[in-house]
Amino acid sequence: MRIQEQRIGQIDGIVTVGFVARLKLLDIEDLLDIVDPDRLPVEGKPMTISQVGLDIKDDAILTELVMPSQQATFKEGSVSDLNGISYQLVIDATLPTRPDLLNWLRLNQGRRWLAIWIDLTGQPYVAGGPGNGLVLNYQRSLTDRNQLRLTLSGRSVHPTWYLESFNTATLFDQSDFSLDFNFDYDS
Numbered sequence: 001m002r003i004q005e006q007r008i009g010q011i012d013g014i015v016t017v018g019f020v021a022r023l024k025l026l027d028i029e030d031l032l033d034i035v036d037p038d039r040l041p042v043e044g045k046p047m048t049i050s051q052v053g054l055d056i057k058d059d060a061i062l063t064e065l066v067m068p069s070q071q072a073t074f075k076e077g078s079v080s081d082l083n084g085i086s087y088q089l090v091i092d093a094t095l096p097t098r099p100d101l102l103n104w105l106r107l108n109q110g111r112r113w114l115a116i117w118i119d120l121t122g123q124p125y126v127a128g129g130p131g132n133g134l135v136l137n138y139q140r141s142l143t144d145r146n147q148l149r150l151t152l153s154g155r156s157v158h159p160t161w162y163l164e165s166f167n168t169a170t171l172f173d174q175s176d177f178s179l180d181f182n183f184d185y186d187s
Contacts, residue, residue: 028133030060
């Protein structure tokens with residue numbers, strides 16, 4: 001009898017901190033393509049979008065929402081139904097209520113979003129895709145603190161991808177590189 005053994009993951013002895021540290025949003029209409037990890041793998045990093053894997057329109061606006069420390073979380077779960085497996089994700093943040101934030105929400109609430117975020121360990125993530133952006137909702141309360149609860153939620157056919165970089169200049173380099181190529185022999 002033969003057996004193959006496989007070990008996945010490792011314990012570093014350090015507790016990982018999970019909170020969302022920074023969050024950037026891009027209107028899904030400004031996203032032209034995401035080159036998924038199967039089409040452009042990042043060596044040694046499965047499920048990771050390459051730093052050149054996001055193709056956006058010229059003059060797109062990338063908005064960063066400033067997060068108070070340890071006030072934003074990310075949760076994802078899988079759902080099995082007659083259509084197969086899908087993944088539901090939620091980014092939930094508690095922010096101070098500010099007039100500039102409320103005005104931005106009022107102007108942008110009906111849009112869908114590509115979310116790019118980084119956790120406190122430095123790991124970047126990306127969620128959303130062409131035609132399938134995250135929905136933005138908020139609740140405002142004046143209780144013991146003047147705060148706003150912002151929620152981004154969505155559903156996908158794949159788990160949330162990691163992202164090779166969080167640096168805007170790296171992700172959206174204005175060089176002449178094009179994602180419009182293929183690997184056909186006679187192209």
